[in-house]
Amino acid sequence: MDLEETLDRVVELAREELQIVRKRAHEKTATRDHSHDYHEAQDAADRLDHYAHQLHRLHDAEYPSGWRKRSAADEPDRAASSRAALTRRMASASTF
Numbered sequence: 001m002d003l004e005e006t007l008d009r010v011v012e013l014a015r016e017e018l019q020i021v022r023k024r025a026h027e028k029t030a031t032r033d034h035s036h037d038y039h040e041a042q043d044a045a046d047r048l049d050h051y052a053h054q055l056h057r058l059h060d061a062e063y064p065s066g067w068r069k070r071s072a073a074d075e076p077d078r079a080a081s082s083r084a085a086l087t088r089r090m091a092s093a094s095t096f
Helices: 003-026 036-062 078-092
Strands: none
Touching: 003 036
């Protein structure tokens, strides 16, 4: 996959996960409730993390070395925090 396809997939999967998160919030589903939605959210998160990692590698290939201000080693759970930040940004956007 090239950069455009990967970005498209990241957006698609982020929207899917966001939809599940919003549905659970609307229904006031407890985090500890491992219902069908919980497993769907887990699956969406796993797929999103996979493409986020691929995007990371594509960016490294696209741009010369030394362009990153932070490295992956700076944040041990970077994928989860990046996904959470992306979900928050998408939730605040009015284009969805």
